[in-house]
Amino acid sequence: MTMSFSAPLVEIQSLHKSYGPNIQVLKGLDIEMKPGERVVVIGPSGGGKSTLLRVMMGLERIDRGSISFGGKPYISSDGADKKTQIDTEVRRSIGMVFQHYTLFPHLSVIQNLILAPCKVRGEAKASATKRAQALLERFGLGAKANAYPAQLSGGQKQRVAIARALMLDPKLMLFDEVTSALDPELVAEVEQVILQLAAQDMPMMIVTHDMWFAKNIASRVIFCAGGVVVEDGPPEQVLGSPKEERTREFIDRVFHIRH
Numbered sequence: 157m158t159m160s161f162s163a164p165l166v167e168i169q170s171l172h173k174s175y176g177p178n179i180q181v182l183k184g185l186d187i188e189m190k191p192g193e194r195v196v197v198i199g200p201s202g203g204g205k206s207t208l209l210r211v212m213m214g215l216e217r218i219d220r221g222s223i224s225f226g227g228k229p230y231i232s233s234d235g236a237d238k239k240t241q242i243d244t245e246v247r248r249s250i251g252m253v254f255q256h257y258t259l260f261p262h263l264s265v266i267q268n269l270i271l272a273p274c275k276v277r278g279e280a281k282a283s284a285t286k287r288a289q290a291l292l293e294r295f296g297l298g299a300k301a302n303a304y305p306a307q308l309s310g311g312q313k314q315r316v317a318i319a320r321a322l323m324l325d326p327k328l329m330l331f332d333e334v335t336s337a338l339d340p341e342l343v344a345e346v347e348q349v350i351l352q353l354a355a356q357d358m359p360m361m362i363v364t365h366d367m368w369f370a371k372n373i374a375s376r377v378i379f380c381a382g383g384v385v386v387e388d389g390p391p392e393q394v395l396g397s398p399k400e401e402r403t404r405e406f407i408d409r410v411f412h413i414r415h
């Protein structure tokens with residue numbers, strides 16, 4: 157009998173993070189993610205979901221714990237001197253898209269896309285431009301290469317932000333409520349782009365308040381509350397199957413559904 161072992165892509169161990177002395181947000185979080193998994197993180201507001209992604213991206217220091225990527229620890233702190241060690245080389249293999257686009261307003265779409273590859277990686281402008289144009293075409297934005305962010309809809313801006321993150325060939329994508337700021341009619345176009353990436357087996361960790369999206373994208377759902385993982389399993393287990401839905405109260409609390 158052959159057995160297949162899949163080494164973890166991401167290993168988060170005993171992650172502790174507080175803001176100042178009084179706001180303890182992550183209280184010993186343990187998460188293991190395998191290659192190809194699409195992990196949706198849900199939980200009550202203020203539970204630390206965004207903080208988790210920001211920490212994974214090296215944007216916040218941690219108090220204690222470690223995160224490994226591809227078997228290499230790249231963020232760690234032993235808690236002794238509150239210093240967080242970050243291996244930026246490893247961290248660069250992770251891309252993140254935020255709720256509020258964070259495009260450079262003074263740069264055109266194509267300039268937004270090629271900036272990091274040219275500056276960080278020293279890629280030639282012509283090669284980066286060619287890759288950028290191909291990505292824009294793929295996301296239905298081919299005609300917007302020379303537009304500025306202010307000339308785009310929210311959905312278009314968010315698709316540009318995703319394309320920009322992909323320019324650095326990430327091995328893992330983090331999405332933090334990327335559709336929360338969008339008008340309802342623009343949500344689907346952004347979710348389609350992420351579903352497209354999922355179909356190509358891009359590993360991803362997604363924080364979302366969109367129940368439909370969570371069910372459609374997740375291969376696994378993690379429910380975080382009180383700074384720890386409370387539930388972790390397949391979507392039908394954590395979110396409830398169509399036949400056996402979670403209580404209305406659970407759904408409302410976690411997905412911010414307004415009546």
Ligand SMILES: Nc1ncnc2c1ncn2[C@@H]1O[C@H](COP(=O)(O)OP(=O)(O)OP(=O)(O)O)[C@@H](O)[C@H]1O
Binds near residue numbers: 203204208
């Ligand atoms: N820079 C900061 N300084 C101080 N407190 C912060 C900071 N960022 C977040 N917090 C606090 O940390 C807690 C967790 O915030 P976080 O944004 O990670 O939660 P969340 O689960 O993503 O919430 P939501 O679902 O509402 O987006 C909250 O109480 C928040 O007010």
